[in-house]
Amino acid sequence: MHDVTASRDEIRRARIPCASAVASHFHNASVTAPFPLAIIATLHEYRYSAPLFETAGWAAMSVIAVGGFQHETNTFAPSKADYAAFASGGAWPELTFGDAIAPRLANANIPATGAFDALHAAGHRTVGLVWGAASPSAQVTEDAFEQIVGAMVERLAAAGPVDGVYLDLHGAMVTEHLDDGEGEILARVRRVVGPRVPIIGSLDLHANMTRAMMREADGFDAYRTYPHVDMAATGARAVFLLERMRKSGYPMAKAMRPLDFLTGLSSQSTFIEPGKRLYELLEKLEREHDTQLSFTPGFPMADFPECQMAVSGYGPDAGRVEKAVDALANAVHDAEHEFALDLFEPDAAVARAAQRGEPGAPVVLADTQDNPGAGGNGDTTGLLAALLQRNPRDAVLGLLIDRASALQAHAVGIGRTAPFKLGETSGVRGHVPLAGEFTVEALADGRFTCTGPMFKGFQMSLGPMAVLRQGNVRVVLASKKVQAADKAMFRHVGIEPREQRILALKSSVHFRADFQPIAKEILVVVAPGPAKADPTMFSWSRLRPGLRLKPGGPAFVPPAT
Numbered sequence: 173m174h175d176v177t178a179s180r181d182e183i184r185r186a187r188i189p190c191a192s193a194v195a196s197h198f199h200n201a202s203v204t205a206p207f208p209l210a211i212i213a214t215l216h217e218y219r220y221s222a223p224l225f226e227t228a229g230w231a232a233m234s235v236i237a238v239g240g241f242q243h244e245t246n247t248f249a250p251s252k253a254d255y256a257a258f259a260s261g262g263a264w265p266e267l268t269f270g271d272a273i274a275p276r277l278a279n280a281n282i283p284a285t286g287a288f289d290a291l292h293a294a295g296h297r298t299v300g301l302v303w304g305a306a307s308p309s310a311q312v313t314e315d316a317f318e319q320i321v322g323a324m325v326e327r328l329a330a331a332g333p334v335d336g337v338y339l340d341l342h343g344a345m346v347t348e349h350l351d352d353g354e355g356e357i358l359a360r361v362r363r364v365v366g367p368r369v370p371i372i373g374s375l376d377l378h379a380n381m382t383r384a385m386m387r388e389a390d391g392f393d394a395y396r397t398y399p400h401v402d403m404a405a406t407g408a409r410a411v412f413l414l415e416r417m418r419k420s421g422y423p424m425a426k427a428m429r430p431l432d433f434l435t436g437l438s439s440q441s442t443f444i445e446p447g448k449r450l451y452e453l454l455e456k457l458e459r460e461h462d463t464q465l466s467f468t469p470g471f472p473m474a475d476f477p478e479c480q481m482a483v484s485g486y487g488p489d490a491g492r493v494e495k496a497v498d499a500l501a502n503a504v505h506d507a508e509h510e511f512a513l514d515l516f517e518p519d520a521a522v523a524r525a526a527q528r529g530e531p532g533a534p535v536v537l538a539d540t541q542d543n544p545g546a547g548g549n550g551d552t553t554g555l556l557a558a559l560l561q562r563n564p565r566d567a568v569l570g571l572l573i574d575r576a577s578a579l580q581a582h583a584v585g586i587g588r589t590a591p592f593k594l595g596e597t598s599g600v601r602g603h604v605p606l607a608g609e610f611t612v613e614a615l616a617d618g619r620f621t622c623t624g625p626m627f628k629g630f631q632m633s634l635g636p637m638a639v640l641r642q643g644n645v646r647v648v649l650a651s652k653k654v655q656a657a658d659k660a661m662f663r664h665v666g667i668e669p670r671e672q673r674i675l676a677l678k679s680s681v682h683f684r685a686d687f688q689p690i691a692k693e694i695l696v697v698v699a700p701g702p703a704k705a706d707p708t709m710f711s712w713s714r715l716r717p718g719l720r721l722k723p724g725g726p727a728f729v730p731p732a733t
């Protein structure tokens with residue numbers, strides 16, 4: 173057993189970012205018991221399942237404030253996230269306040285859910301602040317940010333003294349008035365609770381880690397899976413970090429190391445290499461160095477200086493934290509060329525899928541650049557046009573988000589044919605709706621429950637849905653934006669995904685959780701859309717100079733002003 177404690181002075185002396193700033197957060201210096209590594213080991217037992225703490229010997233009942241404000245901002249996307257977007261939540265639960273938050277989020281794969289469960293299992297009382305999320309899009313409006321964060325800090329102040337704060341954050345929020353939404357949220361929460369109350373956050377794997385976030389929070393834990401099947405487990409891991417700090421009375425040492433290159437979303441999946449191997453290494457290093465680690469490949473669609481991949485870590489010993497963070501960051505650095513990925517033009521992808529797909533083993537085409545999970549509106553028709561052109565057998569595309577066409581299909585009725593103008597509702601210059609005769613094959617109300625590993629239990633309410641057919645190709649329409657990442661989205665309209673030869677999905681990676689097991693092959697397609705698979709395709713202007721725009725790619729040079 174190694175000595176895993178660090179004195180307050182050691183933490184002050186340690187040459188790690190922010191260590192001195194946080195060294196004075198805790199006043200209970202009398203508790204110095206070391207943490208056996210076994211506690212870290214048990215952490216991993218509930219990575220994929222409902223968390224449960226061993227409460228014996230842990231800190232007595234405390235009051236922990238719980239809030240959440242999640243947004244993933246693609247600064248190149250066509251539509252902003254206003255207050256109404258959070259009020260409705262899109263595929264997420266709607267904006268919720270106070271005591272209503274815990275029951276509203278119960279039993280869902282959501283970080284705050286895992287945090288509530290872990291806190292309650294440990295015997296703590298929770299105070300709900302505000303919890304809200306919206307579909308990825310362009311910037312959060314200033315009005316939405318100020319209203320939601322205003323409610324958060326107001327409720328926190330009204331709650332009186334708390335022993336800790338847990339926040340369910342994404343980590344890539346850009347607003348109309350701020351580059352780093354989360355850094356500002358944390359700073360405002362810090363101003364309310366002061367320096368002696370620990371603030372811990374959970375983060376999306378697509379967090380762009382910033383210096384302000386590292387400075388203002390005492391610790392983070394980010395998802396370790398993409399598709400994100402461990403969202404609730406991540407909330408529980410964040411609480412674990414909070415409990416360790418409260419128990420010891422000391423802040424953790426912390427370190428963060430940004431990487432020098434960006435990667436496209438499609439190559440960040442933990443279902444493929446190098447992600448699979450790197451997250452296994454992360455867990456090995458955690459055990460070896462008694463450090464809680466996060467590897468955040470980032471969200472490579474936000475044009476600001478801290479858009480980046482990073483490795484961060486927290487632990488009682490500054491030297492060991494640095495060692496663990498460095499080892500993982502070096503491994504990511506060495507894997508740079510493995511993050512490169514083959515991309516297919518729409519027609520080439522359809523031609524290949526037509527040859528190889530068969531019922532029982534469809535070829536999946538990922539229409540990644542229109543992914544509603546990355547700022548797309550799910551309304552582009554480039555891949556649909558390529559399918560209609562070749563007309564391959566048993567091909568289905570979904571979900572095309574077009575409320576007007578879905579309503580038209582309901583008016584036309586099943587079995588009848590009519591002219592439709594599909595998609596391209598975002599009003600992007602040069603994009604025109606796809607016109608043609610389609611037959612209405614099925615209609616549905618859009619209300620169903622997801623069944624796949626990532627969205628299991630999510631109650632969908634996608635508004636009027638419809639299936640249209642032209643030749644061998646079917647397109648599934650929905651009225652509300654959501655990423656096609658669950659088989660239930662197709663079964664709801666009478667389509668069994670496994671029986672198709674080609675499945676074209678508006679998703680980058682999340683579909684893999686439910687669809688990779690039935691797919692013969694997955695092709696990442698680059699049909700026109702705002703969520704570029706290759707980060708060099710964006711017109712960047714504000715990145716960190718020298719950052720390579722993709723694995724082995726050109727370094728960013730600020731444009732001449």
Ligand SMILES: [Zn+2]
Pocket residue numbers: 376377378400
């Ligand atoms: Zn994500």
